[in-house]
Amino acid sequence: MKYKYKIIQIIRKCFLYVYFKINPINCSRLMGVKIGENCKIYGNSPSMWGTEPFLITIGNNVFITDGCKFINHDGGTLILRKKTPSLEITAPIFIGNDVYLGIETLIMPGVKIGNNVIVGARSIITKNVEDNSVMVGIPAKKIKSVDEYYENIKNKSLAIGHLDRDQKEKELKKIFNQI
Numbered sequence: 001m002k003y004k005y006k007i008i009q010i011i012r013k014c015f016l017y018v019y020f021k022i023n024p025i026n027c028s029r030l031m032g033v034k035i036g037e038n039c040k041i042y043g044n045s046p047s048m049w050g051t052e053p054f055l056i057t058i059g060n061n062v063f064i065t066d067g068c069k070f071i072n073h074d075g076g077t078l079i080l081r082k083k084t085p086s087l088e089i090t091a092p093i094f095i096g097n098d099v100y101l102g103i104e105t106l107i108m109p110g111v112k113i114g115n116n117v118i119v120g121a122r123s124i125i126t127k128n129v130e131d132n133s134v135m136v137g138i139p140a141k142k143i144k145s146v147d148e149y150y151e152n153i154k155n156k157s158l159a160i161g162h163l164d165r166d167q168k169e170k171e172l173k174k175i176f177n178q179i
Contacts, residue, residue: 016030020044020046025041027046028046028053031053032053033053033058034057034058036060036061036062037060037061038060038061039058039060039061039062039063040062040063040064042063042064042065042066043065043066044064044067048064048069050073051072052072052073053070055072055093056070056072056094056095057092057093057095058095059097059099060098061098062095062097062098062100062101063100063101065100065101065103065105065121066103066104067104068101068105068106068107069104069105070093070107071108072090072092072109073091073109074109077089091109092110093109093110093111094111094113095107095113096114096115096131097115097116099115099116099117099119100117100118100119101119102120102123104121104122105120105122105123105124105125106123106124106125108124108125111125111126111127113125113128114128114130114131114133115132116133116146117129117135118133118134118146118149119134119140120134120135120136120140123135123137124137124140125139126139126140127139129142132145132146132147133145133146158172158175160172160175
C-alpha cells in the first residue's frame with residue numbers, strides 16, 4: 001500500500017510538471033492557486049507554489065518570473081513538534097493587481113502584496129507591501145513609488161515594448177549594433 005501511494009505521487013508530480021510547461025496558469029489553478037485574469041508565469045515549475053497552493057491568491061495582470069517561490073508555512077516547526085505535536089505556523093499569501101515579481105523573488109507566509117507593485121530580482125518579501133511600491137532587497141524594503149520609478153525610466157525607454165518577440169529582437173539588434 002505504501003508503494004502504491006508513492007507511485008501515485010510520482011505520477012502526479014510528473015503530470016503537473018508536464019502540464020505546467022504546457023499551461024502554467026491552468027495547471028496552477030488545478031493545484032488550487034486562485035489566479036486572476038491576464039497573468040503570466042515565466043519559467044518556474046509547479047513546486048514554486050510550495051505545499052499549500054490552495055492558500056495563494058493572485059490578482060489580475062500579475063507577472064511572475066522564473067525562480068519565484070511562495071512559502072506558506074514555517075518548516076522550522078518540524079523539529080519542535082517533539083515538544084508540541086500540534087505546532088503549525090501556516091498562513092495565506094495574497095498578491096494584488098498589477099504586480100511584477102522579479103526573478104527568484106521569495107514570498108513568505110502571511111504576506112499581502114498590494115496593487116501596482118514591482119518587486120526586484122532575488123528580493124525576499126517578509127512583510128505586507130503597500131500599494132504603489134517598488135521593493136528590493138533581503139528583506140525587501142520600499143525604495144520608491146511605482147510613479148517615481150515610471151518617471152525615472154520613461155526617458156530611458158527604447159520605445160519597443162509594444163512589439164512582438166521577433167520584431168523586438170530585430171530592433172534590439174539594430175539598436176545595439178548586433179546585425
